[in-house]
Amino acid sequence: MNRGRRNFISKAMCGTLIAGAAPIYSGHELMAGENLVDLNHKYQILDEILAKPVFRRELFPDPVIIESIGLLKYGQSFLCLVREKNGATGISVGHSDLKNLYPIFLNKVQPFFIGKDARLLDDIIERVYIYNLNFRHNGISIGIPIATIEFAILDMMGKISGKSLGNLIGDIHNPEVGVYIATEFREKPLDEHLALIQETVSQYDVDALKIKVGYQHAWTKELYYKGPEGKTEKLIPKVREIYGSQMALYADANGYYNVPDAIRVGKILEEYKYEYFEEPVMFDHFEDIKSVADGLKIPIANGEQDYSFYNFRWLIANDGIEIVQPDNFYFGGFIRSMKVAQMAHAFGKSCVPHMSGVGLGYLYDIHFVSAIPNAGEHHETHGLKSIVPFECTTSPLKIENGKIKVPTGPGLGITIDPDFIAKHQEVKL
Numbered sequence: 038m039n040r041g042r043r044n045f046i047s048k049a050m051c052g053t054l055i056a057g058a059a060p061i062y063s064g065h066e067l068m069a070g071e072n073l074v075d076l077n078h079k080y081q082i083l084d085e086i087l088a089k090p091v092f093r094r095e096l097f098p099d100p101v102i103i104e105s106i107g108l109l110k111y112g113q114s115f116l117c118l119v120r121e122k123n124g125a126t127g128i129s130v131g132h133s134d135l136k137n138l139y140p141i142f143l144n145k146v147q148p149f150f151i152g153k154d155a156r157l158l159d160d161i162i163e164r165v166y167i168y169n170l171n172f173r174h175n176g177i178s179i180g181i182p183i184a185t186i187e188f189a190i191l192d193m194m195g196k197i198s199g200k201s202l203g204n205l206i207g208d209i210h211n212p213e214v215g216v217y218i219a220t221e222f223r224e225k226p227l228d229e230h231l232a233l234i235q236e237t238v239s240q241y242d243v244d245a246l247k248i249k250v251g252y253q254h255a256w257t258k259e260l261y262y263k264g265p266e267g268k269t270e271k272l273i274p275k276v277r278e279i280y281g282s283q284m285a286l287y288a289d290a291n292g293y294y295n296v297p298d299a300i301r302v303g304k305i306l307e308e309y310k311y312e313y314f315e316e317p318v319m320f321d322h323f324e325d326i327k328s329v330a331d332g333l334k335i336p337i338a339n340g341e342q343d344y345s346f347y348n349f350r351w352l353i354a355n356d357g358i359e360i361v362q363p364d365n366f367y368f369g370g371f372i373r374s375m376k377v378a379q380m381a382h383a384f385g386k387s388c389v390p391h392m393s394g395v396g397l398g399y400l401y402d403i404h405f406v407s408a409i410p411n412a413g414e415h416h417e418t419h420g421l422k423s424i425v426p427f428e429c430t431t432s433p434l435k436i437e438n439g440k441i442k443v444p445t446g447p448g449l450g451i452t453i454d455p456d457f458i459a460k461h462q463e464v465k466l
């Protein structure tokens with residue numbers, strides 16, 4: 038979305054609001070022409086969204102009491118099994134980082150869910166962050182265990198109700214999800230980098246790709262090989278030259294630049310018609326992110342590292358971001374990520390979730406995208422290879438014409454090979 042439309046929506050939203058609301062935020066330095074009442078109105082809208090439940094409890098007339106939750110492991114594979122009192126079950130495919138995080142899963146997260154009514158999932162997810170002072174773990178260390186359990190519960194609730202994962206957290210807006218191929222190779226010399234991009238992209242039927250610009254995170258500049266100076270400045274036009282105007286191009290700096298360099302590189306991206314600039318500066322430096330957004334026309338995307346609602350809330354209210362990118366695992370599941378998408382939607386901004394989890398991360402990602410009203414045109418994939426053998430009767434789960442059809446069966450919509458499940462053993466402390 039261009040800046041003109043963005044400002045129009047922001048102003049239109051504010052114009053419909055009640056004047057004179059009590060200030061709810063006072064730490065913001067007003068920019069020229071900005072009105073504190075407008076900003077407070079924005080926060081009022083965002084806070085209402087954060088307070089509103091996401092999970093469709095109305096689908097379940099009777100209590101669904103969680104009786105057991107198990108974490109299973111086989112090689113690099115983690116599965117989470119949940120069972121409720123009447124015998125319904127659900128399963129999720131865990132994130133590979135559970136190999137590091139299983140003690141948090143078993144000690145600090147799993148016990149809180151036992152005996153709870155799964156119909157109150159919004160409330161459970163909110164309170165498990167407080168239980169055992171879990172919020173101190175922040176980020177992926179608490180987000181991945183919580184998301185893994187939430188996904189298993191949603192699978193179970195999907196099987197009980199006959200609804201897909203997406204339909205448990207909203208209406209289905211996107212039965213098919215457009216994808217882009219995420220490419221890496223930022224450490225390679227220019228020619229090799231370009232050849233690897235082409236080799237990767239040629240394996241898929243897509244019309245969108247993302248390149249890495251700059252090197253890796255500002256604070257690693259002295260630790261890692263940086264590559265030749267000026268490579269990014271050549272890479273950006275070369276990729277456009279190779280693919281022409283029909284390919285949607287995105288760029289990701291993973292927080293590498295400072296503000297002046299991000300604006301300089303962003304202007305090159307604008308010249309060659311890239312569609313957004315992801316993590317141009319450090320992901321949690323909100324003022325820098327906004328400074329970059331203010332200095333460029335290209336939309337700014339951010340959020341894969343974020344673990345707080347308030348990071349997104351500030352960036353949305355202060356027009357520092359156009360595309361929110363919560364990671365369904367890192368951010369603690371669909372319910373929390375949906376609130377981020379809805380906050381962005383209220384101000385005409387879009388959502389392109391970050392995708393992680395080697396197991397079936399892409400499948401969770403497309404289920405989530407199926408239910409968001411403000412999905413970007415293309416969503417992240419690194420390919421569809423998985424260590425998990427399964428069957429899906431409602432989708433080929435292939436990229437066709439740049440899109441993947443989202444499974445429509447209950448829950449996750451797949452049947453994992455029972456022999457594969459049987460190889461797993463319960464993880465114990």
Ligand SMILES: [Mg+2]
Nearest residue numbers: 289315316341
């Ligand atoms: Mg990224």
